[in-house]
Amino acid sequence: MDFPIVEFPWFGNGNIVALIAIIHVLISHGVAIGATAIVVSTEYYAMQTKNAKLDQLAKQLTKWIVIITTTVGAMTGVGIWLSTMVIQPDSIGSLLRIFFWAWVTEWVIFIGEVVLLLIYYYTWEKWKKGKEKQKHLNIGITLAVFSWLTMAIITGILAAKLTPGRWVETLSFWNAFFNPTYLPSLAFRTFLAVTLAISLFTIFVRLFVKDKDVRLPLFRIFSIWGAISLPATFIFGIWYLKSIPEQAAKLIVWSTGLPEQTFNVLNLIAFALIVVFLIWLVIRPKKLPAVLALAMFISAIGFIGEFEVVRESIRKPYIIYNYMYVNGITAAKAEAMNRDGYLAHSTIAKVKTITEENKIEAGREIYEGQCLACHTIDGWRSKRALANRLQGWPQKSIEAFIPSMHQVRPMMPPFVGTKEEVEALAAYLYKVVNEQN
Amino acid sequence: MHILQLAIPPDFPLPIPGNLSLLEFLIVLTFILHIVFVNFTLSFATGAVALEGAGIVKKSKRLDDMARICSFHASIHKSIAVVLGVAPLLIVSVIYTQYFYTSTLLIGKAWISIIVLLITAFLLLYVYKFSWEKWENKKGLHFFVGLVASAILLFIPLIFIVNIVSMLYPEKWSSANGFFHSLFYYPQIWQRYAHFVLASLAAGGFYMYFYFAWKQKKQPLSDVEQSLKMGGVKVTFWITLLQLLFGSLLLISFRRDIVLLFMGDDLLLTVLLLVSILLTIVLCGLLYIVTKKDTQNVFYASVICFVLIVALMGWMRHEVRESYLQPYMDEHPRTLDVQKENVQPIK
Numbered sequence: 001m002d003f004p005i006v007e008f009p010w011f012g013n014g015n016i017v018a019l020i021a022i023i024h025v026l027i028s029h030g031v032a033i034g035a036t037a038i039v040v041s042t043e044y045y046a047m048q049t050k051n052a053k054l055d056q057l058a059k060q061l062t063k064w065i066v067i068i069t070t071t072v073g074a075m076t077g078v079g080i081w082l083s084t085m086v087i088q089p090d091s092i093g094s095l096l097r098i099f100f101w102a103w104v105t106e107w108v109i110f111i112g113e114v115v116l117l118l119i120y121y122y123t124w125e126k127w128k129k130g131k132e133k134q135k136h137l138n139i140g141i142t143l144a145v146f147s148w149l150t151m152a153i154i155t156g157i158l159a160a161k162l163t164p165g166r167w168v169e170t171l172s173f174w175n176a177f178f179n180p181t182y183l184p185s186l187a188f189r190t191f192l193a194v195t196l197a198i199s200l201f202t203i204f205v206r207l208f209v210k211d212k213d214v215r216l217p218l219f220r221i222f223s224i225w226g227a228i229s230l231p232a233t234f235i236f237g238i239w240y241l242k243s244i245p246e247q248a249a250k251l252i253v254w255s256t257g258l259p260e261q262t263f264n265v266l267n268l269i270a271f272a273l274i275v276v277f278l279i280w281l282v283i284r285p286k287k288l289p290a291v292l293a294l295a296m297f298i299s300a301i302g303f304i305g306e307f308e309v310v311r312e313s314i315r316k317p318y319i320i321y322n323y324m325y326v327n328g329i330t331a332a333k334a335e336a337m338n339r340d341g342y343l344a345h346s347t348i349a350k351v352k353t354i355t356e357e358n359k360i361e362a363g364r365e366i367y368e369g370q371c372l373a374c375h376t377i378d379g380w381r382s383k384r385a386l387a388n389r390l391q392g393w394p395q396k397s398i399e400a401f402i403p404s405m406h407q408v409r410p411m412m413p414p415f416v417g418t419k420e421e422v423e424a425l426a427a428y429l430y431k432v433v434n435e436q437n
Numbered sequence: 438m439h440i441l442q443l444a445i446p447p448d449f450p451l452p453i454p455g456n457l458s459l460l461e462f463l464i465v466l467t468f469i470l471h472i473v474f475v476n477f478t479l480s481f482a483t484g485a486v487a488l489e490g491a492g493i494v495k496k497s498k499r500l501d502d503m504a505r506i507c508s509f510h511a512s513i514h515k516s517i518a519v520v521l522g523v524a525p526l527l528i529v530s531v532i533y534t535q536y537f538y539t540s541t542l543l544i545g546k547a548w549i550s551i552i553v554l555l556i557t558a559f560l561l562l563y564v565y566k567f568s569w570e571k572w573e574n575k576k577g578l579h580f581f582v583g584l585v586a587s588a589i590l591l592f593i594p595l596i597f598i599v600n601i602v603s604m605l606y607p608e609k610w611s612s613a614n615g616f617f618h619s620l621f622y623y624p625q626i627w628q629r630y631a632h633f634v635l636a637s638l639a640a641g642g643f644y645m646y647f648y649f650a651w652k653q654k655k656q657p658l659s660d661v662e663q664s665l666k667m668g669g670v671k672v673t674f675w676i677t678l679l680q681l682l683f684g685s686l687l688l689i690s691f692r693r694d695i696v697l698l699f700m701g702d703d704l705l706l707t708v709l710l711l712v713s714i715l716l717t718i719v720l721c722g723l724l725y726i727v728t729k730k731d732t733q734n735v736f737y738a739s740v741i742c743f744v745l746i747v748a749l750m751g752w753m754r755h756e757v758r759e760s761y762l763q764p765y766m767d768e769h770p771r772t773l774d775v776q777k778e779n780v781q782p783i784k
Contacts, residue, residue: 002447003446003539004539004542072556074519075556082548082551082552083549086541086545086549089538089542093538094451096527097451097453098454100455100527100531101455107520107523110520168782171451171780318783322782323782323783324783325783330450331783331784332450332779332780332781347444
């Protein structure tokens with residue numbers, strides 16, 4: 001516990017980051033990457049078929065890409081970082097030390113992406129004919145490559161949190177970046193982005209694009225892309241699942257908070273839905289029901305929410321696998337803390353030696369440092385609210401539970417600290433739990 | 438407090454990724470680029486609202502047209518400002534981790550609120566820009582949207598200023614109590630804020646002069662554009678004169694030994710300060726000439742002056758931080774080489 005603690009008692013600290021991340025993934029994957037690829041291919045198709053109206057629609061879509069990505073997209077991207085600084089300072093701080101130059105590169109490419117996007121949109125009318133149109137299209141292709149590159153970089157960092165691979169031994173940047181799940185995860189995300197774009201945009205096309213000369217060719221483009229991206233998402237998704245650590249894979253169903261049956265049924269329905277949707281798009285694009293498009297839209301958002309929550313959650317008890325626990329404790333720290341005490345090695349702890357008088361205060365500090373990352377006292381997620389989980393437990397049982405908590409629940413990190421600290425934590429928890437109930 | 442000790446944490450065991458001097462150079466460079474665009478955004482947004490308000494009161498179409506041009510420029514520069522802000526923020530958190538993370542977490546909720554504030558302000562700025570004609574008959578509402586966006590934009594810098602000022606005062610951390618308390622708790626906050634807001638107005642005015650002088654080379658300016666150009670010069674002239682006062686106020690708000698560094702204790706800092714004051718006076722002179730006789734040479738000279746002043750300010754700002762933190766950094770060293778014994782896998 002080296003930095004001041006910021007607590008979101010009701011919402012839960014982890015949920016803040018998750019909320020911003022979900023919005024960001026929807027926009028960065030679905031809009032910036034997936035939709036760009038589709039828009040550029042639409043422009044190409046319009047050029048080939050000399051369909052001026054379709055060309056204009058591609059331009060319209062680009063305008064929305066500009067507005068969404070430069071406001072909510074860009075700000076939630078920065079926002080994930082700003083919020084993790086507050087909520088997981090040890091983790092993001094360490095990742096920055098490892099991946100600094102990757103982030104710098106990411107930043108440069110992102111600037112390139114924004115510039116290309118603006119050029120692409122604002123030269124649409126200017127570069128309209130013959131060779132110029134080809135030039136415009138080339139800008140679009142470059143843009144699509146750039147937006148994919150930003151993902152190719154950030155995926156290295158994200159994947160390393162789950163599978164840092166040989167990095168933990170070698171501490172080499174390249175080992176961390178090209179880690180065991182890098183390729184599967186990049187391949188999966190690439191096609192997921194396209195599938196996502198189709199699922200998100202169809203409903204708007206269905207509702208607002210009335211002209212059949214435009215809607216039908218656009219749906220055709222969607223279905224061609226979908227025919228590639230859906231099986232690819234599925235296959236690479238399985239590859240990704242196979243390459244994550246066994247301990248993590250076991251936590252997938254649990255992470256969603258659903259019973260296994262419901263989880264399986266829901267995911268099967270979603271999968272069946274998208275297959276039906278795509279087949280419909282190919283066979284009867286004229287009569288695509290708006291309800292089906294809407295169902296796709298909603299399940300796409302649901303899926304991304306699930307994916308993000310699961311991806312963050314299966315890493316438990318680690319924040320950087322095999323290196324740092326969710327509460328910022330590393331092997332080296334744990335060793336020192338078990339020897340000299342957790343509080344003794346916590347920069348901001350006010351209590352350093354525990355006495356009868358400051359016991360509760362000490363317990364509170366330990367709770368904030370070691371448990372708050374995942375738990376609340378009485379937040380809305382009742383499974384994580386200790387007032388709920390510890391209701392009716394005698395103080396002695398809490399005391400007995402703490403040293404073995406990582407064995408009882410493998411998603412929890414081991415407690416670190418001395419015997420007195422266990423007692424202080426138990427005394428504090430017993431007190432607040434009984435005050436709540 | 439049981440034991441009075443500084444809450445400066447040990448640095449992470451993973452090393453700072455790169456040559457420190459290079460990173461310091463980059464942080465100064467990228468911060469200058471970032472802050473200049475922030476300056477532009479802030480002055481055009483507030484300038485647009487002020488001009489529109491004046492236009493409503495005086496029933497002047499001309500002022501309204503001027504306001505509209507300002508709002509257009511605000512919305513372009515805001516995106517650049519945010520994007521350019523990422524680099525200095527990356528570097529500050531990597532090379533001053535022990536101070537910057539603590540100061541950020543001390544105002545954690547205000548810090549996270551930046552996300553919501555910025556998205557809101559940006560969307561409002563879009564509305565403000567795009568509804569200029571549509572809401573011709575709802576001037577009050579239109580003005581209000583601009584006002585709210587500007588108010589948010591004026592508020593956000595306070596969060597950043599509290600953060601980077603508080604990181605300089607580890608001995609004050611233990612009694613700090615959140616963002617609003619910190620606003621009045623740490624020294625230099627309001628001096629910095631005043632210096633920054635004035636700099637924004639001056640930079641915005643200068644931009645107008647620069648932009649239209651450049652445009653004038655290709656085509657004659659309209660009446661409204663000419664007013665913006667000369668108005669910009671006047672604003673920059675008067676504000677820059679004021680800055681001589683407010684800059685001095687900021688300087689004397691520093692800790693005594695830091696002030697003395699600028700007053701002869703440190704040769705480099707003293708020279709930097711003197712040169713920047715000199716250049717400021719020269720710039721004012723040049724701008725004064727522009728109001729009388731507007732020539733190409735004066736234009737180029739003033740641009741050079743302006744760039745140099747901004748560069749010097751950015752450099753001095755960095756040196757101030759280094760001087761403040763020096764004593765702490767000696768006590769709590771940064772990790773420059775990997776501490777292998779502290780980076781062990783958990784098995």
